[in-house]
Amino acid sequence: MKKLLSILSLVTLMGAGALTxxxxxxxxxxxxxxxxxxxxMDTPVEAIAAEAEAAPTVDKGDTAWMMVATLLVILMTVPGxxxxxxxxxxxxxxxxxxxxxxxxxxxxxxxxxxxxxxxxFGSGEGLIYGDLGKLFLSGVTMDSLAATFTDGVMIxxxxxxxxxxxxxxxxxxxxxxxxxxxxxxxxxxxFSLIWFTFSYIPIAHMVWGTGGYLxxxxxxxxxxxxxxxxxxxxxxxxxxxxxxxxxxxxKEAFTPHSLTMTMVGASLLWVxxxxxxxxSNLEATGGAGLAFINTLLATAAAVLAWTMAEAMTRGKASMxxxxxxxxxxxxxxxxxxxxVGPMGAIIIGFAGGFLCLWGxxxxxxxxxxxxxxxxxxxxxxGGIVGALLTGVFTHASLGGIGMDTTIIEQxxxxxxxxxxxxxxxxxxxxxxxxxxxxVIGLRVSEDEERTGLDTAYHGERAxxx
Amino acid sequence: MKLISAxxxxxxxxxxxxxxxxIGVQGITVTEVKGFGRQKGHTELYxxxxxxxxFLPKVKIEIAIPDAILxxxxxxxxxxxxxxxxxxxxxxxxxxxxxYRIRTGxxxxxxx
Numbered sequence: 001m002k003k004l005l006s007i008l009s010l011v012t013l014m015g016a017g018a019l020t021x022x023x024x025x026x027x028x029x030x031x032x033x034x035x036x037x038x039x040x041m042d043t044p045v046e047a048i049a050a051e052a053e054a055a056p057t058v059d060k061g062d063t064a065w066m067m068v069a070t071l072l073v074i075l076m077t078v079p080g081x082x083x084x085x086x087x088x089x090x091x092x093x094x095x096x097x098x099x100x101x102x103x104x105x106x107x108x109x110x111x112x113x114x115x116x117x118x119x120x121f122g123s124g125e126g127l128i129y130g131d132l133g134k135l136f137l138s139g140v141t142m143d144s145l146a147a148t149f150t151d152g153v154m155i156x157x158x159x160x161x162x163x164x165x166x167x168x169x170x171x172x173x174x175x176x177x178x179x180x181x182x183x184x185x186x187x188x189x190x191f192s193l194i195w196f197t198f199s200y201i202p203i204a205h206m207v208w209g210t211g212g213y214l215x216x217x218x219x220x221x222x223x224x225x226x227x228x229x230x231x232x233x234x235x236x237x238x239x240x241x242x243x244x245x246x247x248x249x250x251k252e253a254f255t256p257h258s259l260t261m262t263m264v265g266a267s268l269l270w271v272x273x274x275x276x277x278x279x280s281n282l283e284a285t286g287g288a289g290l291a292f293i294n295t296l297l298a299t300a301a302a303v304l305a306w307t308m309a310e311a312m313t314r315g316k317a318s319m320x321x322x323x324x325x326x327x328x329x330x331x332x333x334x335x336x337x338x339x340v341g342p343m344g345a346i347i348i349g350f351a352g353g354f355l356c357l358w359g360x361x362x363x364x365x366x367x368x369x370x371x372x373x374x375x376x377x378x379x380x381x382g383g384i385v386g387a388l389l390t391g392v393f394t395h396a397s398l399g400g401i402g403m404d405t406t407i408i409e410q411x412x413x414x415x416x417x418x419x420x421x422x423x424x425x426x427x428x429x430x431x432x433x434x435x436x437x438x439v440i441g442l443r444v445s446e447d448e449e450r451t452g453l454d455t456a457y458h459g460e461r462a463x464x465x
Numbered sequence: 466m467k468l469i470s471a472x473x474x475x476x477x478x479x480x481x482x483x484x485x486x487x488i489g490v491q492g493i494t495v496t497e498v499k500g501f502g503r504q505k506g507h508t509e510l511y512x513x514x515x516x517x518x519x520f521l522p523k524v525k526i527e528i529a530i531p532d533a534i535l536x537x538x539x540x541x542x543x544x545x546x547x548x549x550x551x552x553x554x555x556x557x558x559x560x561x562x563x564x565y566r567i568r569t570g571x572x573x574x575x576x577x
Contacts, residue, residue: 253516255509320511361513374512 056145056154065284066159072275073166077105077173080272084265084327085177088320088373091257092452093181094462100176100185104192105169111196112165113137119197120204121164125211128202137161148282155282163279168204170276171228172196177373178236179243184444185457191436195235199428203227203421218405219417220394222291223280225335225386226421233380234422235429237371242433243442245370247449254372259320266323270299273330277337290401291337295330298337298349302329305353321357324378328356331382336390341399348389352382387414466561466574467535469528472500472554473546478524484545485528488537491577494527504552523554529561531574 082101086094108116115135124131134140146160172192179188204227206212207219214221221227246254256262277295281288306325311317332352333345340348359377371377391410396402403410436442443449448456455461473481478495485493499520506519530538535558542556566576 253509253518254511254514255516256511314510316510318510324512364513377512 056152058145058154058156059283062148062153062155062283063159065288066155066163066279066282069275069279070159070163070166072272072279073163073170074272076269076272076276077166077170078102080265080268081170081173082265083261084269084323085180085373087258087261087263087265088177088256089181090254090452091463092454092461094257094454095458095460096185096453097176097180098462099458100180100188101173103185103189104173104176107189107192108169108172108196109165111193112168113161116168116196116201117161117164119201120168121160121209123210126205126209127211127213127216128206130205130209146282149287150283150285153283160282164204167224167228167276168196168200171200171224171232174228174232174375174379175236175239177375178371179239179442180372181453182246182444182449183239183243183442184440185453186440187436187442190440191239191432191442194432194435195425195429198432199231199235199425200227203231203424206420207417214417214420217413217416218410219413220339220390220403220410221335221387221417222338222390223277223334225331225383225390226417229331229334229379229383230387230418230421231383231425233376233378233383234425236375237367237369237380238426238429239433240369240371240376242430242437246372247446249370256320259323263319263323266326270326270330273299273334277334281338287338290341293342294333294337294340294345297342298333298345298352299326299329301346301349302326302332302353302356305329305350306357309354309357324356324360324374325353328352328359328378328382331356331379332386332389334383335386336393339390339401339403340393341401344389344393344399348386348393351389352385355385356382384418387418390414466564466577467530467532468559468561469526469530469535469538469542469556470559471526471528471542471546471556472498472523473526473542474548474553475522475524477546477548477553478526480545481526481542484541485538488534488541490528490530490534490538492528496525496527498523498525502552502555521552529564529577531577 078101082098085101086097089097113136115132117137118132118134119129122130122133124133140157140161142156142158144157145154146157147154172195175192175195176188183191206214207221207224207227208215214226219226248254274292274295278288278292281291303322303325306321306328307317310321329349329352332348333340336345336348356378359381360374363381364371364374364377367376369376388411391412391414392398392407394400394403394410395407398407405413433442444453444456471481475497482493499522501519501521504521506517506521509516509518526542528538539556539558547553563572564574564576565572
């Protein structure tokens with residue numbers, strides 16, 4: 001454990017000192033964060049700038065909504081994601097999953113405050129990273145404000161930091177599902193920190209940060225289809241290959257130990273996702289309402305799609321299928337929820353449900369990896385489907401809010417975002433797993449795997465009989 | 466004395482118990498078990514994974530009885546546990562060498 005702690009602190013430092021170059025000066029983005037400390041107003045340049053923008057409004061409704069939305073994303077992760085995943089593993093590994101989700105989320109939260117926020121959303125207008133100006137949240141006070149999508153309307157920066165923190169946390173926790181039941185606890189933590197630093201932060205900055213490459217390109221990703229889902233899905237798939245298959249994969253039955261827990265988890269994910277998607281609007285306005293209803297409808301459509309497809313191809317509609325369908329719909333609508341119309345959302349949900357079912361069956365066989373809980377099949381595929389279809393249904397003629405590009409142009413831009421994320425996350429994940437394998441080893445011993453990670457790594461059991 | 470060990474369908478337990486009580490059997494021991502015989506199992510699907518479940522849940526009952534009522538007991542189990550469909554189970558009969566009642570120290574038929 002001592003070794004692990006020293007490695008963790010080392011990585012933290014590496015992350016903090018990481019790529020700060022590659023700065024370009026581009027247009028001001030919606031997510032730009034503006035510091036309004038009174039002392040800074042004294043300088044003439046900033047006084048003029050502040051005057052030109054007029055006094056920003058901070059709405060109590062927006063503030064309250066964003067705090068609730070942040071809570072909802074925490075609810076998605078613990079207990080939502082933890083229970084969804086936990087129910088799917090064998091009872092001997094239940095606690096290891098709950099523990100990995102909880103601790104990874106906590107670790108990333110602290111790292112987010114220490115350097116993640118600054119590198120992703122700092123004032124620097126880098127193509128890939130922000131800057132180190134807000135390392136340890138320096139200079140952020142309770143009076144600091146963050147921009148929303150409406151000029152002159154702002155929210156307290158502390159809440160913006162917390163909201164974005166939960167996104168970073170859940171993304172890293174999602175990956176846990178791919179290497180479930182066989183990776184060392186210390187390896188999970190070290191991998192998460194490295195991948196967060198070199199994949200989550202740059203992709204988040206590229207998509208949402210001021211001057212970010214994909215933002216400037218005009219890629220649409222309202223609530224994080226690329227940043228969160230494709231990013232995590234690819235890292236998971238690479239992990240499934242590199243950690244290797246579970247002992248007995250394909251021979252023994254890995255029956256989920258409690259689909260009841262999985263249903264509870266999936267339901268909490270759905271509820272929490274309203275914070276994730278509608279919260280990404282940053283204001284309690286009609287835009288949040290659009291994201292809200294899209295999150296409802298796409299999910300419902302995906303449940304129907306998965307259930308129908310299962311009933312037709314296998315003769316039986318499974319509960320696990322319907323719950324997986326809900327998650328696939330949520331993933332697919334994530335990038336689109338703020339810009340497509342409700343009918344577009346239903347089509348995206350259907351597409352997400354059908355294609356993710358293929359992702360966890362046909363595609364999974366082709367890929368040949370033991371992606372234990374189908375992180376790639378659901379989040380990777382759902383994310384890609386959602387990202388591409390966002391470019392289609394955002395068009396005004398198809399009920400969306402409209403865009404400056406044609407559908408084909410926009411789909412090409414979306415595709416570029418998808419490709420960059422796949423390659424970036426894949427390469428970073430590969431190097432990170434390799435590094436962790438060399439330093440502490442990825443995989444548990446055969447004995448530990450047979451006994452189960454709960455007793456082997458945590459010294460306790462989920463169920464006493 | 467005989468020890469009867471019978472494997473039956475779980476939902477038939479209450480009927481078997483009633484039938485045994487009716488002919489004066491004083492006690493039975495019940496265990497939930499799994500096993501396979503000629504009754505086929507079923508397949509379960511979890512997303513892409515398909516598992517064949519061969520071992521089906523059954524109930525095993527154990528009864529110690531005096532030789533005199535053996536035929537009656539077997540008959541009672543056969544009638545009460547039957548559905549006529551495959552998987553109704555089996556009755557095994559073993560010789561029982563000795564029995565002790567722990568509380569009183571009685572042995573043999575008195576202890577049954």
